[in-house]
Each structure stands twice: as structure tokens, then as C-alpha cells.
Amino acid sequence: MFESLSDRLGGVFERLRGRGALTEADVRTAMREVRIALLEADVALPVARQFVEKVTEQAVGQNVLRSVTPGQQVVKIVHDALVEMLGEDTAELNVDVTPPAVVMLVGLQGSGKTTTTAKLAKLLKKQGKKVMMASLDVNRPAAQEQLAVLGTQTEVNTLPIVQGQQPVDIARRALQSAKLQGYDVVMLDTAGRLHVDQALMDEMKAVADIAQPQEILLVVDSLTGQDAVNVAENFSAQVPLTGVILTRMDGDARGGAALSMRAVTGKPIKFAGMGEKLEAIEPFHPKRVAGRILGMGDVVSLVEKAAASIEQEDAERMAERLAKGKFDMNDLRAQLAQMRNMGGIGALAGMMPGMKKAQAAMASGAVDERILLRMDAMIGSMTPKERSKPELLNAKRKIRVAKGSGTTVQDVNKLLKMHQEMQTAMKKLKKMGGIKGLMAMLGKGGMGGVGNALGGAQMGEMMGKMDGGLPGLPGGGQPGLPPGFENLMKKK
CATH class of the missing domain: 1.10.260.30 (Signal recognition particle, SRP54 subunit, M-domain)
Known part of the structure; x- marks a missing residue:
């Protein structure tokens, strides 16, 4: 996903490493190239500007310019800044509460919410949690049936479908069933739209008021690029998001959505979807992603x-x-x-x-x-x-x-x-x-x-x-x- 950005940054740092000593002019020239590379990768302009300013301020310091390996020092500063941009630590799901914990997934239609719900449920089940999934999507044809099929594939129970029932009532019924049957976690797959509109937001807020979720996770398709940032801003303004899940992280997107998301929402990226298979979801590790962007690999x-x-x-x-x-x-x-x-x-x-x-x-x-x-x-x-x-x-x-x-x-x-x-x-x-x-x-x-x-x-x-x-x-x-x-x- 970050291949293009990684190649561009690699070229910049290779030129820095080849020099025995660095001047302030060398560093500023390199940082201009880094800024262009970030913008070409679809990173939001304010985020790219802030990132470059911070790195430049540290990189032109005397400790760097006079160090034995100034080029490597600059790479380390960029690495640390990338980690800070993506989030310092891996964020855990807040599901270890008095059961049932409620995890609500929101986002636009086509972002992969339903599949991600099943992936996350399977992951939690593997961790020893008793999980139930419920589809609140009454607009998209066969959306509830799709989740039921995924439930069969993952061996995770889904809330029985009652035709004609509205999202708020489905959420209320899911909570009652979970309490009576002793479930640890309830996954609520909410409806999406092709674009952000007030009807979508009102429905989402009404469900959140009833369910009082411990987690409200925004599911964003990484391939949407710069527009993903606008989506994140809109959702963040309407409901108290607790985290972000990026889908299709194995695709050929330029990576700007991932790099901008935390800076825009202020919330951590908690998971990354890495393919179509139901096992293809993993916790988002900022340090590892930063290492891969800079060509350091991800051995862990x-x-x-x-x-x-x-x-x-x-x-x-x-x-x-x-x-x-x-x-x-x-x-x-x-x-x-x-x-x-x-x-x-x-x-x-x-x-x-x-x-x-x-x-x-x-x-x-x-x-x-x-x-x-x-x-x-x-x-x-x-x-x-x-x-x-x-x-x-x-x-x-x-x-x-x-x-x-x-x-x-x-x-x-x-x-x-x-x-x-x-x-x-x-x-x-x-x-x-x-x-x-x-x-x-x-x-x-x-x-x-x-x-x-x-x-x-x-x-x-x-x-x-x-x-x-x-x-x-x-x-x-x-x-x-x-x-x-x-x-x-x-x-x-």
C-alpha cells in the first residue's frame, strides 16, 4: 500500500546517507522532497505541512548536523515523527467491561462494514469472547442475510432477522438477547449511505443513544484516498468515535488516508483489513507500519x-x-x-x-x-x-x-x-x-x-x-x- 511513498522517501534518504556531513540547506531541500512525497501519497495538506515543519525543526539541530551519521539521524527523526502521526502505541478494544460490551461499526456504504464486523467477531471469539452480531442495515438489500451467512462461516451467532423492524428496535432487541444469553460482546453493524447525509447521522446517533457502546469504530476504505479524511471529519463531528478501522490495506492505495486519519480524528487506528478472507484483519501497529514505509521491514x-x-x-x-x-x-x-x-x-x-x-x-x-x-x-x-x-x-x-x-x-x-x-x-x-x-x-x-x-x-x-x-x-x-x-x- 505504501510502496510509492516508501520508494520516494527511500530515494531522499539514500542521498542524505551518501553525504559525510549535512548542512542546513541539505536538510531543508530533503524535507521539501518529503513534503511533495506526502502530498503525492494523498496525505492531507495540513497534516503534511505540520509533519515536515516538526521534522525540519529537529533535523537542523546541531546534534544532527554534527553527528557521525547525520543521514541516519534524519531517518530516525522521520521514523519517530511517522510513529507519532500514526499513534504511539497499538490501541486495544475496550471490551473487558461488565457484559455485554457493545461495539458499533459506522461508515459509508461500500467501506466493508459488514465483512469487518464478521472479521472482528471472529477475532474476538478466538480470544475467548462469546460474541453475537446484529445487522441494523434495513436499507441495503440482503444486508442482514449477508451478515447471517458470515455468521455461519465464522461460527458466530447472529441476531434472528425480524422483517420490518427498524434499526433502533433491532439494537434494543440485540442488547436484551445478549443479556439474557450471557454474551460478552455485541457487534452492531449499522447502515451506510453512498455519501454523508443527515438521515444517516440521525439514525446513527439514535442507535448510539440506545446501545451506549463502549466502542464506536469508523470503518474507512483505504482506497478512497483524500476523501476518506472528509468522511472521518463528518462522522467525528456527529458521534464520539473511539477508533478507526482501515479496510483494503493490502491494496494499491497511496496510503494518505492511513497517515492522515489519526491527525484528523484524534482517534487511534485500531485495526487494518488485509484482504478478503475472514482471518485477514490485524491490530494496527504504528511502529511497524512506520518501519515498513521507511524500508526497515516488519520482522515482528x-x-x-x-x-x-x-x-x-x-x-x-x-x-x-x-x-x-x-x-x-x-x-x-x-x-x-x-x-x-x-x-x-x-x-x-x-x-x-x-x-x-x-x-x-x-x-x-x-x-x-x-x-x-x-x-x-x-x-x-x-x-x-x-x-x-x-x-x-x-x-x-x-x-x-x-x-x-x-x-x-x-x-x-x-x-x-x-x-x-x-x-x-x-x-x-x-x-x-x-x-x-x-x-x-x-x-x-x-x-x-x-x-x-x-x-x-x-x-x-x-x-x-x-x-x-x-x-x-x-x-x-x-x-x-x-x-x-x-x-x-x-x-x-
Whole structure:
């Protein structure tokens, strides 16, 4: 989503880093470019102006201009200012109250309120809450039926539909049912309009007066750009919003809505919708988003995503095999499946430090996301014995595997070479004392932060000494990818 802004800012900071010393004129020139980049990203003009003024004031200080690495100091100041703009900390939902807690979702029609209601309900259910959803949208055809279908898919109960009942009465009935049946949270999906009008506002305020919600969350489509700011201002003036949910954050919007929303409403962005699937919603982390905008990656989110997609038993079994220096085609296949579960190469690249080139290659079409499926097909065309002992694959067997997977012998050879390099790296890891040994080395390196640990010079130097690097860490070809993986990603 922030790709264009990230590229523009990256170019500005690259020029600053290349200078040994900075003058005040250098900083002000760079800040003018930052201002243009923000405006091109659809950031509201007052927000962009205030941001640049604050950063310039700090960046022209003597502590920066006389520092050993003034360019990096400026990047840090911009990072801190971005975090402040987006909100210092991750905002939690206020649902730990005397039940039932009421969460009311408001916004324009088409912003994704109904789907977001179901996503949020599923997330709360996963956290151990007993949740009920109720649709108050009596204007849009089949809106109530849509929520009922989503309730079935998420296994979250929905309030039975009573034809002809009005929003205020539906809200009153939802609260009574929730109290009688012992629900922890009631989700109210309110009606929207194609534009802000008084009828919409009056209905919304009447529901809020009856329900007395702990949370009134404004759902905004990130793709609406600058107009999202106007919508936020209108809703904020009518009801006491407690937070914002941005939908379609995985889209190609320029990001201005996300950067402007907190400054305009004064309320935190609490969640971000990251796709169509009902699991595709996550808490909004200002520091992580700022890091991704500035090309620092988002390693913490990557680790969390991995933890959510990897079964504990599988992880323990894999750790045991790696400790023994074992890594066959079955292990590689399991790793590829995990990469697909985590969103594929593109999703992972966006979270890894130093992956700008890989992302650019994907955007230009030079990298084929389907490579993971083709690799899986090649491994699937091998016999169980060949998967456990890849060295058995002679020329005749390779031809059979290629034909069975719809690939070429050259593709099979590339896969085998990548596996061999990964297996060699695993053996080196064993000699270092396994995972514990690697962690000890990292500890001695004195890395300043995770991003530096994965993308810094110390890590690159350490991995360089190991000849091919370790899978998943810099030093083995493309940063963050297994050795030899970049060759496989290239289109024929």
C-alpha cells in the first residue's frame, strides 16, 4: 500500500546517507522532497505541512548536523515523527467491561462494514469472547442475510432477522438477547449511505443513544484516498468515535488516508483489513507500519504470522531434524507450504528488511509468485524414496519428474541445487551448536534491534564467513531468501 511513498522517501534518504556531513540547506531541500512525497501519497495538506515543519525543526539541530551519521539521524527523526502521526502505541478494544460490551461499526456504504464486523467477531471469539452480531442495515438489500451467512462461516451467532423492524428496535432487541444469553460482546453493524447525509447521522446517533457502546469504530476504505479524511471529519463531528478501522490495506492505495486519519480524528487506528478472507484483519501497529514505509521491514509481524501458521508439533519435529543436520525434500516441501500459508513471496518480502529489490522485481513481473506451486509439483512428482534421498535422482529420473510436474529438467536441477545449498547450510548450523549456537553468536554481535540484526552489516559479515549463508537470513543470495532461491524465482 505504501510502496510509492516508501520508494520516494527511500530515494531522499539514500542521498542524505551518501553525504559525510549535512548542512542546513541539505536538510531543508530533503524535507521539501518529503513534503511533495506526502502530498503525492494523498496525505492531507495540513497534516503534511505540520509533519515536515516538526521534522525540519529537529533535523537542523546541531546534534544532527554534527553527528557521525547525520543521514541516519534524519531517518530516525522521520521514523519517530511517522510513529507519532500514526499513534504511539497499538490501541486495544475496550471490551473487558461488565457484559455485554457493545461495539458499533459506522461508515459509508461500500467501506466493508459488514465483512469487518464478521472479521472482528471472529477475532474476538478466538480470544475467548462469546460474541453475537446484529445487522441494523434495513436499507441495503440482503444486508442482514449477508451478515447471517458470515455468521455461519465464522461460527458466530447472529441476531434472528425480524422483517420490518427498524434499526433502533433491532439494537434494543440485540442488547436484551445478549443479556439474557450471557454474551460478552455485541457487534452492531449499522447502515451506510453512498455519501454523508443527515438521515444517516440521525439514525446513527439514535442507535448510539440506545446501545451506549463502549466502542464506536469508523470503518474507512483505504482506497478512497483524500476523501476518506472528509468522511472521518463528518462522522467525528456527529458521534464520539473511539477508533478507526482501515479496510483494503493490502491494496494499491497511496496510503494518505492511513497517515492522515489519526491527525484528523484524534482517534487511534485500531485495526487494518488485509484482504478478503475472514482471518485477514490485524491490530494496527504504528511502529511497524512506520518501519515498513521507511524500508526497515516488519520482522515482528513476520514472526507473528509464522507463529500463527506453523503448528507446534511440526515446528518441534523440524527443529529436531535440523539439530541433527538433516534436511530432505520433505522438509523443503513443508517449508514451501508454510511460505504459501503466510501469504507467499510477496507478503514475506514486504516484511523483510533489505527486500526492496525483490519487491520491485515482483511488481515488474520479473518474479513469478507461482514458483512455490511449481516447486511443490516437482517434489510431488518424486517417489517417497527420492524425496528422502535426492541424490538418487539421475538423468532418467529427472526427466520423469519434469514431465510429471509440467516443468523442465533445468527447473529440477535448480531445485536440487537449492536443496543442496540449504542442506549444506543446515550442517554448518549444526557445527555452530544448532539454534542455540546461532543465538549466542547474535548475542555477541551486539546488534541494535531486530532490523539491524537481520539486515545490518554485522549480520552480513557473519553470514558471508559461512559461504552460502543460512536459509531465511541474509548472506545467501537475495536477503531473506534461501540460497539459490532467487534463480528459481526468475521467469523463463
